[in-house]
Amino acid sequence: xxxxxxxxxxxxxxxxxxxxxxxxxxxxxxxxxxxxxxxxxxxxxxxxxxxxxxxxxxxxxxxxxxxxxxxxxxxxxxxxxxxxxxxxxxxxxxxxxxxxxxxxxxxxxxxxxxxxxxxxxxx
Numbered sequence: 548x549x550x551x552x553x554x555x556x557x558x559x560x561x562x563x564x565x566x567x568x569x570x571x572x573x574x575x576x577x578x579x580x581x582x583x584x585x586x587x588x589x590x591x592x593x594x595x596x597x598x599x600x601x602x603x604x605x606x607x608x609x610x611x612x613x614x615x616x617x618x619x620x621x622x623x624x625x626x627x628x629x630x631x632x633x634x635x636x637x638x639x640x641x642x643x644x645x646x647x648x649x650x651x652x653x654x655x656x657x658x659x660x661x662x663x664x665x666x667x668x669x670x
């Protein structure tokens with residue numbers, strides 16, 4: 548059974564930083580694309596970042612470009628989201644996703660999801 552488990556969320560002041568982790572088990576994700584999404588209260592889940600499995604190229608949502616960095620550690624079957632210069636509008640539940648089967652910014656393109664970790668940025 549494939550499981551993705553996020554960690555690292557919490558409460559942080561605006562301008563601060565957090566590092567989210569996603570630990571995978573039940574499947575090796577080293578040869579698959581991986582990503583992060585988030586969902587704010589009352590809003591749809593939105594794309595945050597992804598790493599393309601073939602090229603290693605990274606993609607970011609417009610609202611996080613220059614502030615967030617996605618990375619992966621294949622030896623640990625894990626990936627990460629370093630979030631800097633956090634803003635109150637970054638508040639939401641952050642989900643990691645694995646194995647892309649389509650266009651990366653569509654939630655329906657991803658096969659596996661974590662349960663989410665809450666990030667709250669205070670002003």
